[in-house]
Amino acid sequence: MDLVLSPYAESDLPDFAPVFRAIVAAGETYAYPESLSDDDIQRLWWEREPGRTVVARGRDGRFLGSAKMGPNRPGRGAHIGTASFMVAPDARGSGVGRRLLDEVIDWHRRAGFAGIPFNAVVETNVAAVRLWQSAGFTIIGTVPGAFDSATHGPVGLHVMFLPLG
């Protein structure tokens, strides 16, 4: 898909907030609260330095998705990064997630991070698990029943990891 990546800006919020709410309400991939205000959503998603949030849009300006990235932990854990992704439901299966993932991995390499854990990948989110695996991530372990999936009930959360360097 022909898309343009740019840093997240406040003007992205009207497009991003409904996508965030739709994904959280679907109850299959993210353990965020359901009743966040637009400001809450922006605060949660917009990573400032040393982190970063990017937005993907089509050439026509259509909002396609977003990824946020940054240190996994402060202090003695800050040499390891992490990231989260949201792809607009009507843009799924068109390579947006892959493009955002490539950008996230490149950014971590450029910034000198030693690796990228994804701390909570819902095991029934098979498309995401396969995408991360295709980029070299492996499943480090699975916390059983830690996510209450809307359709599957309690399912595991994978910790996945990609070493860099």
Next chain:
Amino acid sequence: MDLVLSPYAESDLPDFAPVFRAIVAAGETYAYPESLSDDDIQRLWWEREPGRTVVARGRDGRFLGSAKMGPNRPGRGAHIGTASFMVAPDARGSGVGRRLLDEVIDWHRRAGFAGIPFNAVVETNVAAVRLWQSAGFTIIGTVPGAFDSATHGPVGLHVMFLPLG
């Protein structure tokens, strides 16, 4: 050890903040920033409802340690808990950690949580790993090199888990 557990109160801060700073500065167990103000430390450690923070003191009032506990994630992850522990360096090896752990497990059971993950247990913190294992926690997986230990360099962070119910 003869100790008394009570809910964390603002009056605990002058005793807790130096312990927090000493543990973080030692660089062996926690990836918190090193230059936090007293207010930052209290904000980070004092879990309000639906979470909880407890303080352990000797019968003479001496500060021995503290534990914080609460939902591991919001929304569809809130049926799973988690906790963090700090024992005063001069109270180590006297059973304070064990007492705090028992309290944390009891609290999770009473509150109906389905399990307790510890998300980032430094693998070289052998005393803690053994204590958690003695209570039934198992190592789910280890993110390699994710903690920059002051004496060992990059070491792994275990995800440990105790199912309840």
